[in-house]
Amino acid sequence: MAGAGMRPIDPIASEPLVSIRDVQLHYRMGGIFSAMRGRSSVVKAVDGVSFEIRRGESVGLLGESGCGKTSMGRLLLKLEEATGGEIVFAGEPVTALKRAALKRYRARAQLIFQNPFDAVNPRFSIRAALSEPLENAGIPAAEREGRIVKALELVRLPQPQQFLDRYPHQLSGGQLQRVVMARALILEPDFVVADEPVSMLDVSVRAGVLNVFRDVRDRLGLTAIYISHDLALVRYVCERTIVMYLGKVMEDGPTEDIVREPLHPYTQALVAAVPVPQPDQSHDPLPIGRGAPDPRNPPSGCVFRDRCPYAFERCPVEVPRLRQVGTRKVACHLFDDTTGKQ
Amino acid sequence: MTEPLLSVRNLKVSYAVGGGSVDAVDGASFDVPRGSILGLVGESGCGKTTVARAITRVIADNARITGGEMIFEGTDIAAIPERQMNALRWRDIAFIPQSAMNSLDPVYTVESQLHEVLRRRGGMDRRAAQARAEELFEMVGIEKSRLRDYPHQFSGGMRQRVAIALALALNPKLVIADEPVTALDVIVQRQILDQLRELQAMLGISVILVTHDISVVAYVCDRTVVMYAGRIAEEGPMEAVLTRPMHPYTMGLRNAFPDLKGAASGTLTPIEGAPPNLASPPPGCRFAPRCPFALEVCTRAQPPLRELASGHRVACHRADEAPVLRELAVRTETWLVPA
Structure with missing residues (x-):
């Protein structure tokens, strides 16, 4: 595919599992009174996003709060209805799915939540929490316990039986996040969307959960979207990264290339801003203007141009298209041949 | 070496929980040198925030300092009466909370909140307070026209700058910042840390930075104290510890x-x-x-x-x-x- 072709892949694996074409999620803000005064505004949470995900690929959706990464994840799982564009999963348009087909889709595409303490009903034992999806999928009661134990083993909870009758508050954050992962995997989905799955966990246990995520993904051949604001974590789990800013894709390519040599000026600032646990690191001022823009009133042309140190005449007048630049795609006029820069 | 600004010796803080008590901090000893940033680092429940709050003596209702000394400029602030401690707060020891939204009152402009501190605690008249408020905004890089704005009109990063301005209002010697950048995006986080470092050096103050993030420690701290389960595991120059x-x-x-x-x-x-x-x-x-x-x-x-x-x-x-x-x-x- 035109995406990141960085390693030889067989044709079946390279066929996209998910295709997103010009997807939009626009919210109308303000109530009837603002509308009467002509003051209602539109927030473009996701605005014309296109990408494809191959089978077995892990893609990081990276960006700061409000960039649309979580909205994009919700659109993919049809937890949110797109206001424009198309999402196709295994050849079927997700946007059109109804009832039984939607239920089947929900079993194949799962969400791993951010906060494990919110994701599991505190009144449900672990057994009950994991039985629910099996029950909904019509798995006979006799088979359920075996499936539950298998799922808990998959996420490396030692001696799974001892957890079955426990309640969420009796588990540590790391253990509970593994239970949340087990619940997402118990119906053997093809596709998972993990939304900042370790942001609530302490550093010393976070690594364990990430390792389980990588391991399970490889063993089951999962296709995964990992949503995060943390490039270091995305790099740990995803071979490819999509950088979003104000509802748009800025850069899309192999994670390692993005870390080593970010092309889009926004990605450059983002990479430079990540602190590292080493005493010797750059304290140079970031190459970015201060102040996040108002999402109700984004700049014309390129949405990043008011903070961009390289902005020129073309940036306020024309929205940059996502163009192929070497191994990646970049939405920046600097990388347009007709501009002749860089 | 000159005498440290603050010496914490064998500090113990207990919480009364369900009939018993839990020692959240069990014998912490460390120094805060003058003109430096000290990173207090550790994971949830290690006692880092409790130590920081104990130094201001604004602690939870069920918490009590049960032992130890906190020598601040020659005075044991663990032992002085509340009235005397209260006189030190803001003037000598200021606090920057994790979420500025919780420390700023949503129904007042930030200007009136700065005035309250400057006039009530600082004893300034209206004109002096206004001049100082404008100076503080300039110091933290916010246009003074925004003094009349309400907290909700600021972004998360800007609110944190307002919180820094408030903490610095009365020229404190020690600023305690509890996870001041945890809720912020990386770019804003970096900009706030740069600001904090710049102001600390310019004013020659000391900062205790409470954080769970060793990369934040690596970025701004001179010294670091690593806590685990209520005790200090390791303490030293940031570079040596990391x-x-x-x-x-x-x-x-x-x-x-x-x-x-x-x-x-x-x-x-x-x-x-x-x-x-x-x-x-x-x-x-x-x-x-x-x-x-x-x-x-x-x-x-x-x-x-x-x-x-x-x-x-x-x-x-x-x-x-x-x-x-x-x-x-x-x-x-x-x-x-x-x-």
Whole structure:
């Protein structure tokens, strides 16, 4: 595919599992009174996003709060209805799915939540929490316990039986996040969307959960979207990264290339801003203007141009298209041949 | 070396919980040198925030300072009456909370909140307070026209700048910042840390920065105190603690932390298990149950905090073997099965 072709892949694996074409999620803000005064505004949470995900690929959706990464994840799982564009999963348009087909889709595409303490009903034992999806999928009661134990083993909870009758508050954050992962995997989905799955966990246990995520993904051949604001974590789990800013894709390519040599000026600032646990690191001022823009009133042309140190005449007048630049795609006029820069 | 601005000695803080009590901080001792940033680092429940709050003596209703001293400029602020302590707050010791939204009153403009501090606590008249408010906004890089705005009109990063301005209002000597950038995006986080560092150097003040993030410590701190389960594991110059850690817990933290500058193929190694329940902590070293290097003595006797290099202290029975342990600690297999 035109995406990141960085390693030889067989044709079946390279066929996209998910295709997103010009997807939009626009919210109308303000109530009837603002509308009467002509003051209602539109927030473009996701605005014309296109990408494809191959089978077995892990893609990081990276960006700061409000960039649309979580909205994009919700659109993919049809937890949110797109206001424009198309999402196709295994050849079927997700946007059109109804009832039984939607239920089947929900079993194949799962969400791993951010906060494990919110994701599991505190009144449900672990057994009950994991039985629910099996029950909904019509798995006979006799088979359920075996499936539950298998799922808990998959996420490396030692001696799974001892957890079955426990309640969420009796588990540590790391253990509970593994239970949340087990619940997402118990119906053997093809596709998972993990939304900042370790942001609530302490550093010393976070690594364990990430390792389980990588391991399970490889063993089951999962296709995964990992949503995060943390490039270091995305790099740990995803071979490819999509950088979003104000509802748009800025850069899309192999994670390692993005870390080593970010092309889009926004990605450059983002990479430079990540602190590292080493005493010797750059304290140079970031190459970015201060102040996040108002999402109700984004700049014309390129949405990043008011903070961009390289902005020129073309940036306020024309929205940059996502163009192929070497191994990646970049939405920046600097990388347009007709501009002749860089 | 000149006398430190603050010396905390054997500080103990207990919480009354369900009839019993839990020692959230169990004998913490460290110095805050003048004109420096000290990073107080550790994971949830390690006692770092409790230490920070104990220094301001604004602690939870069920918490009590049960022992130790806090010598601030020659005075033991753990022992002085509340009235005297209250006079120090804001004037000498100021606090920056994690979420500025919680410290700013949503129904007043930030200007009126600055005025309240400057006039009530600082004894300034209206005109002096206005001039100072404008000066403070300039210091933290916000246009003074925004003084009339309400907290909700500021972005998260801007609110944190307002919180810094408020903390600096009366020229304190010590600023305690509790996870001041945790809720912020990386770019804003970096800009706020730069601002904090710049102001600290310009004003020559001392800062205690409470954080769970060792990369934040690496970015701005001069010294660092690593806490684990209510005790200090290791304390010393930031560079020494992060590059030549002597406590296995610090070594483990380094392994578990992703490093964007490190090799792409690097594996993160977790520390198996979880911190102990402080209602019934293990005897001996509190890290022993998760420590791959624990010996029999570790499960029995609490290791004292010993100085092993200049200004670098560690509480570990095997600290003398630290160079060898460090080599073992970088290997993933070392951490697979705790001893």
